[in-house]
Amino acid sequence: MEEIIPENFGKMLRTLRVKAGLTLREICRENNIDPGNYSRLERGLLDPPSCRDYVEYYAELVRVNKKDTEMLVRMAYEHHEEKLKVDFRIKRFVDAI
Numbered sequence: 001m002e003e004i005i006p007e008n009f010g011k012m013l014r015t016l017r018v019k020a021g022l023t024l025r026e027i028c029r030e031n032n033i034d035p036g037n038y039s040r041l042e043r044g045l046l047d048p049p050s051c052r053d054y055v056e057y058y059a060e061l062v063r064v065n066k067k068d069t070e071m072l073v074r075m076a077y078e079h080h081e082e083k084l085k086v087d088f089r090i091k092r093f094v095d096a097i
Helices: 010-021 023-031 035-042 053-063 066-094
Strands: none
Touching: 010 035, 010 053, 010 066, 023 035, 053 066
């Protein structure tokens, strides 16, 4: 059976956490993280970290291997790259007005 890969950082982080048998509360309690913010990160309501070190920190929390860590890094990078493209298009639009 082929593994389905979620389309964004938050969903992937949640998938990896669940796959590791960890609850959101458990991760937050063990690492002194606000569960509300962590939940918003998983649901895509907060942007993924833009710094590789922070992405790797979240990967360590859900106890993933190097391959999955690199996937999270790529997803975070792609998110921010797309956001920069949108910001640039908005700036060009506003400048044209």
